[in-house]
Amino acid sequence: MADLFGNTTSTNSSDHTTRPLADRLRPTNLGDVIGQQHLLEADGPLGGMLERGSLASLILWGPPGVGKTTIARLLAHETDLHFVQISAIFSNVAELRKVFEAARLRRDSGKGTLLFVDEIHRFNKSQQDSFLPFMEDGTIVLVGATTENPSFELNAALLSRSQILVLNRLDPEALKTMLARAEQELGRALPLTEAAGESLIDMADGDGRALLNLIEQISAWTDTNRIGPAQLAQRLSQRAAQYDKSGDAHYNLISALHKSVRGSDPDAALYWFARMLEGGEDPRYLARRLTRMAVEDIGLADPQAQSLCLDAWQTYERLGSPEGELALGQAVIYLALAPKSNAAYAAYKSARAVARDTGSLNPPKHILNAPTSLMRDLDYGAGYAYDHDAEDAFSGQDYFPEGIERAQFYTPVERGYEREMLKRLNWFSKLRSDRQRK
Incomplete structure (x- = not known):
């Protein structure tokens, strides 16, 4: 085949199937899974379970498109368990009862069941409790998948009966490996320059499924000349950065912004501020949190900081986006470089106690x-x-x-x-x- 970004053309014939590329490239064994070696190696948690021949109930926690569903399917195959997949978005209690009853009958006939629950955090607490007796008596091995922090979204009883495994977002090298496999499956190199290939990797933003969907779009193009980054950006709508304003990413990024301000690093603070804006965060939320930072981490070391934040907030209210966001950006810089003191904040907490x-x-x-x-x-x-x-x-x-x-x-x-x-x-x-x- 060609090099990674298509400097030559392969003569290998392609299977012109109508199946989506992501499905055609789904690994058939755990050794082919990309980017999660820390779990799958012999000394990793999954590798160790398989070597011992016993699989515990698991919660797979990680961002979209990193292989949670694939790993669950392959675990069922490796352990000779019947694979059942449901989604917490579309399933209700009545459907769960049917799944549990079928798994019980299967168990009684000598066949175990691996129940894969996608978006498990979408189930409420009582629905989560319904899994417990069937996990305890061996009717099912539960493998739940979630993009949200399990410690916030899953109840304690379910967590105590499961092992939490963290899946990593796919780094550029893992995505390049996936790109090479896709080109091999297609039987030809994508019509991209090396720089455009790098841009494609950036667009995927750590999501393997998104990368394969983009590749599938590009593979339908009929260009004979290779395309550069500018043309690629024009033809593809770059994916919005993965950011759920009500989810874990929201709290991770505001924490990063707050700690960068507290650590007097204006450049890092501006970066996280920009990340949240790019992800669609409400600037009013950021204005409120910046004002909180002024009170908590700067306090009376610079009383002007709070006033400046309120002025920036008011400026945003008057100007709106995008002009008003500049005032908030200035507040970020000011707070990061202001003298720091949490003495007033600590005094307030002590007095309350x-x-x-x-x-x-x-x-x-x-x-x-x-x-x-x-x-x-x-x-x-x-x-x-x-x-x-x-x-x-x-x-x-x-x-x-x-x-x-x-x-x-x-x-x-x-x-x-x-x-x-x-x-x-x-x-x-x-x-x-x-x-x-x-």
């Missing part, structure tokens, strides 16, 4: 208002010192409830504007000590 533990304690009487004679008779407000009448406008009185010791929640850092806050805190602390000694 103490408040939860002491929530029934009343304020001290000397800071209670006394609008009625009865309240004055009960010493409400008695002994209150009006701070503006005190030296330095500071009385040093105790404002905590009786029964708990004075606590210090806020400890400023020696960065940014909090240096000034620390000076003031230390000054008031010294005045308080002086007043108490008097």
